[in-house]
Amino acid sequence: xxxxxxxxxxxxxxxxxxxxxxxxxxxxxxxxxxxxxxxxxxxxxxxxxxxxxxxxxxxxxxxxxxxxxxxxxxxxxxxxxxxxxxxxxxxxxxxxxxxxxxxxxxxxxxxxxxxxxxxxxxxxxxxxxxxxxxxxxxxxxxxxxxxxxxxxxxxxxxxxxxxxxxxxxxxxxxxxxxxxxxxxxxxxxxxxxxxxxxxxxxxxxxxxxxxxxxxxxxxxxxxxxxxxxxxxxxxxxxxxxxxxxxxxxxxxxxxxxxxxxxxxxxxxxxxxxxxxxxxxxxxxxxxxxxxxxxxxxxxxxxxxxxxxxxxxxxxxxxxxxxxxxxxxxxxx
Ligand SMILES: NC(=O)c1ccc[n+]([C@@H]2O[C@H](COP(=O)([O-])OP(=O)(O)OC[C@H]3O[C@@H](n4cnc5c(N)ncnc54)[C@H](O)[C@@H]3O)[C@@H](O)[C@H]2O)c1
Ligand SMILES: O=C(O)C[C@H](O)C(=O)O
Numbered sequence: 596x597x598x599x600x601x602x603x604x605x606x607x608x609x610x611x612x613x614x615x616x617x618x619x620x621x622x623x624x625x626x627x628x629x630x631x632x633x634x635x636x637x638x639x640x641x642x643x644x645x646x647x648x649x650x651x652x653x654x655x656x657x658x659x660x661x662x663x664x665x666x667x668x669x670x671x672x673x674x675x676x677x678x679x680x681x682x683x684x685x686x687x688x689x690x691x692x693x694x695x696x697x698x699x700x701x702x703x704x705x706x707x708x709x710x711x712x713x714x715x716x717x718x719x720x721x722x723x724x725x726x727x728x729x730x731x732x733x734x735x736x737x738x739x740x741x742x743x744x745x746x747x748x749x750x751x752x753x754x755x756x757x758x759x760x761x762x763x764x765x766x767x768x769x770x771x772x773x774x775x776x777x778x779x780x781x782x783x784x785x786x787x788x789x790x791x792x793x794x795x796x797x798x799x800x801x802x803x804x805x806x807x808x809x810x811x812x813x814x815x816x817x818x819x820x821x822x823x824x825x826x827x828x829x830x831x832x833x834x835x836x837x838x839x840x841x842x843x844x845x846x847x848x849x850x851x852x853x854x855x856x857x858x859x860x861x862x863x864x865x866x867x868x869x870x871x872x873x874x875x876x877x878x879x880x881x882x883x884x885x886x887x888x889x890x891x892x893x894x895x896x897x898x899x900x901x902x903x904x905x906x907x908x909x910x911x912x913x914x915x916x917x918x919x920x921x922x923x924x925x926x927x
Contacts, residue, residue: 600631600662602717604677606708607684608636608666609646611836612725615843616681617649621658625847626679627855633663637673637684670708674715679854681846682708682736685726687837688827697727698918699925705732706926709739716743721890723849724750725842729783730866730880731918735926737868737880746891749853750866752787752882754838754845755779758826759789762819763796767808773797774805778884779823779864780873780904781911782918787882788907789823791815793898816903857887862895873900873908879915 603620607613617634619625626632634653638646650666667673674680685701705724712720722743724733733750737743756779764771774796780788794805809815822829830838852863862884871877872894884895900908 598630600633601626601679602633602635602677604635604637604673604680604682604716606637606673606680606682607726609638609642609649610683610687611839612683612842612846613638614649615840616683616846617653618656618658619843619847621653621656621661623660624844625850627851628660631660631662633665634661635665635667635673635675635677637667637670639684640668643668670711671715674708674711677712677716677720679850680712680716680720680722681850682722682724682732683726683846684708685732688727688831690831690835698731698921701726701728701732702735702922702925705735706739709736709743712736713740713742719744720747721850721853722748723846724748724866725846727783728918728922730882730915731922733866733880734868734919735922745868748868748880749849749892750783750880750882751842751846751849752779752783752864752866753849754842755783755787755789755823755826755882756864757841757845757848759791759819759823762822763791763794763805763809766814766819767796767805769796769798775861776884777805777864778862778898779882780908781882782915783866783882784911784914785824785828786911786914787824788904788911789820790904790907791819792901792904793884820907852887853892854887854890856889857885862886865892867892867894870894872896873898874905875908875912876916879912879919881912881915 729750737748759777777794778790791805795802866882869875869881885892
């Protein structure tokens, strides 16, 4: 029997990530090729005409799974009945801007949209915040939507996770699909800690630790980490625009794994509400290694953490605590 359509909200849908993301959703990349979808697209009035153009293109593409399109500048209409909300709307960082500069513009948007989602989304709606500062916007959304369960509010660090997989695959000259279990700890910012201590590569003689195959601690503890941390800025420098196709693709990966589950023996990185695991202060949205099953994520427990990792995990937690304080001061 055909499945009931799921309603997926994309905010900022007239922007560049939105333009890459909505066709992926309509093709079944996010929720599966047997899952019909109704797309809800929200943008602000100055972008209404462009948004309507995107709607026209979605109709023209004749996607078999796409059962309807709501394109609106009305946040209540956009949020009504949605099962998944991908929050991309906001102001991106431009060349030379630090992520903190975009904070005050974006947190007030997330406070307002929290209330609309809480009041009008479907029960158990899963929320993914992409817009920067992604962890702190997600935290504000969670705090101003107290009736949405905290486990349902997440932020995107899968792009960083995928960037780490990509760097390892290039360095070892192996297929990216053979590399797994890298971890992004902390903030989606330049203090994030990309950790390969638990990562493996599938080889003809079984799974081997990435650290053993790379066999170059100076590279792993230095250039590898900074390349992943600075990749967003490098893309902005090269394109004069922030990453879009990789962000859209990673957003699909995040929701797909959350809804449909992670493969056995594989973990992925998600920004989730900290419960104090690994000594990370509770009350932050922090990126952890997680596995997903039955529509729920669970933090991978019990991984050994060495002193080098501990320091980096604490530093990015510290930045998130400071961002949280700054966000609240912007809302006063
Ligand atoms: N977490 C990640 O990995 C990641 C990766 C790339 C980009 N980003 C962030 O994603 C966001 C979007 O990036 P982009 O390149 O698509 O930017 P963009 O400027 O092209 O698009 C953003 C869209 O949001 C709209 N918008 C602004 N305020 C809005 C509101 N209140 N409600 C609804 N829509 C609103 C704008 O009109 C615009 O169409 C930025 O904050 C960017 O920094 C995050
Ligand atoms: O770094 C940015 O501001 C853009 C985005 O978050 C990215 O990681 O590409």
